[in-house]
Amino acid sequence: MGNLANDHAEASQRSPYDARERAGDPAEESAKRAAKEPAEGRQATGAIGLTVDQTLTLPALTGARIVAGSAGRHRVVERVNVMEVPDILPWVKPKELLLTTGYPLRHSPTPLAGLIADLDRAGLSAIAIKPHRYLGDLPPELLRAADELGFPVIELPERVAFDDILTEVLSDVLDRQAAVLARADRVHRALAQIALEGGGLAELTAELARILGGPVLVTTPDGRVLAEHGADAVHDAPCFDTEAGAQTPGHPADRIVQSPVQRTAPHRRLRTESEPAGLTTHHGHQHALIPIVAGRVDHGRLVAFAGPRPFDAADVAALERAATVAALAVVKELAVAAVEDKYRADFLRDLLTGRLEDPQSAVAHAVTLGWDLEPVPNPADKQHRRKLVVLVAELDPGQSVLPASQHALRPARERFAAAWQNVVAARDRSAPVAGFNQEVVVVLKSGDDPDPLVRSLIAEVSGTGGGGRRTFSTGVSRPVSAVDDLPAAYEEARRAVRMGRRLNGPGSVVHFDALGVYRLLSLIPDPAELRDFARQTLRGLANDGDAEAEDLRTTLEVLLDTNLNVAEAARRLHFHYNTLRYRIGKIERLVGPFMERPDLRLDLSVALRILHMRGL
Template sequence: MEPPVRLASTGTIIHGVSVGELLGVSTLADARLLAGESGLGRVVQRLNVMEVPDILAWVKPHELLLTTGYPLRNTPQSLGRLVTDLDDRGLAALAIKLGRYVDELPPEMVEQADRLGFPLILLPNDVGFDDILNQVLTDILNRQAAVLVRAEEAHRALVQVVLAGGGLDEVTAEVAALLDVSVAAVDGRGRVLASAGPHEAALREIVGREGSSAPSGAPASGPRVSASVPVIAGGHHHGRIVAYSPAGSICDSDVGILERAATVAALAVTRQEAVHAVESKYRADFLRDVLTGRAGSIERVAARGRAFGWDLERPVTVLVAELDPDGDERTAQDRLVTSWTAAMRRHDPRGAVAGFSHEVVAVVDASVDAARVARDAASAFADSPPVTFSTGTSRPSRGPDTLPEAYSQALKAARVGRQLHGPGAVAHFDQLGVYRLLSLVNDTDELHAFVRETLGPLASDDDAENADLRRTLQVLLETNLNVAETARRLHFHYNTLRYRIGKLERLLGNFTDDPHLRLNLTLALHVLRMRGI
């Protein structure tokens, strides 16, 4: 069996033989581990012999260092420090012959080796270094040759997956067959996109429990994924390829194959994204033509809608979601489309949804609660940075021929709703009332002039009392000049309210006797409520 996975600090996979495996070869059959048992998983790639006191200048990482102790015969006190220095340089282990030049290892050296997990091996006196070198190096070369052969087989198999246009299902199935383990492709949120292998159900359960917390490339103990490598394409992290074995570990060459599979998965993801982008553009272009009345006959609209999985022949409601002005459209628009697509999939799988340049439009069954769909999409969108969108809802549309009118209603409801209630508003066209008419006035300067002419000094907030007087006027108009009811709502004394009415009439005119003036005042107050004009 090959050694457990061990990665260098750069994430490079280290191929070789573990110290624990070396203790099982014939030349080391009588060797004895003196200390550092926790480091038996260290990987040996090369061997070296210590014949000079300043050996530190010549050692390399992942070496098994052999010594008779001759260079240290006159300075046994340096043995304690030697373990720390060798461990700092990444050596795998130190094997020593005792009795000839060094009688025993000092206790501090053994303690330090146990603390660092650095194996100290006592070599048999009757075994020559050349025998150890030959056998261990042969094992390492054979192991690396086998790894290369296996990697080449995996490479050919994965290339065939790419050439055949395979996706994540084919990638996971191929890798599971190659490694005889369970393999899953997981997205950035921890959702399993594809899986295969003998313990597929167990792997799905483990991934669902762990989410995206598994360490990349490293084995884990207990009921966890055995190995995990990231899937990166175009500089973006798209998820990971994970493998599970009931034994709890995956060998280093297997992780190498997983990394090749992650590269193939990245190609599949980018290809899928490109196809999805083209399909999304066609869907969006067609829906835009439908909503602007340029898609052709009713029969053609219905037929093409069915090709996209949409049912446009039933009574529907149109929803328009627009990013609020403070949001960054470059990063938020795609997330807005994703949120609405997911919400529509849950509430109305036959509904149409597409992203335009500045908005997302959904066509949903008229029996579905449109406000609930909007809240669902907003909830998913809220997982991202704090950007909001406003939603408008149309009246029910009986079929494709009335969809352009419904789209216009929803668009107007979204924009007027934001003006009235601020960012994140959800407004229905039928609830706009007089604001629907005011929104038709494109000349905002004319609206401002109307407010100034009608409300006079109350049109501005130069005086702190102006807002209070406008509130009093608004409630008076809402109660049809019912002084008692107005006083009750505003918590004023009756005489206080009579005084305020007198002051309002001196500023605005005799509105209590002039119904036309009351209408103008009502409209002016409505205009003030419309934000963004």
């Protein structure tokens, strides 16, 4: 309430309705405006109170009527304040009903239009005035300002007592809040019981959809659907991504992929990046979005769409409780998945590093894990013979991750491994996939040319598969025909990753059999040895930052690429023939007679390729 002890004379020394003096922080004012109930777009999440219309039905307000600003009659009242001083603004709060006798304003009736604008900016719900004793009739400019802003002005009868209004409004609000909390508690208990009995996200969404009477979804932080119930009815809503293939059946979005119900998710992605928490309405579709947070880690979003009736504060409170239970379910399934993944990863690491004494028995053990390591399903069927290919995908260093909210995301390596597991499972659930620290290893079954399959998987992981927040490099081994050859294939894929990043930078995709001489260079563990060889072979041409040396190196590369065809090299470099002959002489004075010595040309070619490698 207003501070009744404030001195009236002191207050009158200031300009109480100077909007410039009380404008405050624009962001704060914007937030207060957002707290009002709009017809479309974002709505308040916790509006537990009476509307202005409902307030007027209370016995204490019998005879009160809205004389201006009736467009705001649906604003929510959550508290009541009394204006006894002119400078009331420092003590008001959003969603208040402000009561006044007009006494504080009796000596300055003209600025009342400015007062209405200030109260509207502060997010108040309405002002109720007893005008006749001190103000007489309400000024027309006040009524016009209230109508323009949709800010309700209520005229109170003389017999109305403020203490009766305070008691009845606050009692009604408290009763409503108690009812909301009671309903939220019932929902929480029902969902917690499902979780305690072993139910997952699919069962939680089904029960919540039954309680609320509309579709319910659980998504990852970036909007990929984990579980849903009844979402087919709303998949065309504007809040879903319209990009084709944003989600495919059998292609769930995170590690939680075991439930068959989850694989029936709609083929869309919720645009969580543009959908704020709380109530939102798009073209008649009202939905509530609540973050799912556990241990300050952002696990996703709980989204519920309104059914035949619109959501109210009780529904939002119930959803907030449900989000807590959903967080428990997510954490539980992630914990189970983490144990399973570690066991699988340990087995696959032992197999790929050659620690298993009998690799053939590993094939039978892999079957118990749901993996198929048999490269040839039917040796007699030569038309459908397939080989094993090891793919290693490694997160590129130095790539930042922007959190989807103020809460932290799951560790990047966990989300990266989950993305690969889901994308590969959509193609072949029997293909081994495991995360080893910063890298993910996949054993694919493919024909002689695995490149189309590899490119397709990488595109899915980078796009809607969930691995696109950070760039990653990929290395692919040569196809092998036996499980015994998997350790060598794994080492090839790892070398391809390292060499691909050195040659092409982050995001490279390299097949080991396409490395050429770089296969040999990748075997040299000491980068200093490679640098020394390049400097000793190229001599003055190896100087970094020397424009002439770099220009001559380019000339040397073109000459070597054209097999010393001077005329062809001059054409590619756009030089005159004699100019190129002159440059050849300069190069030979620096590195030796390479035009006559094949061995020197080989050394120069290798040295130039070393210079193309990054990070040396």
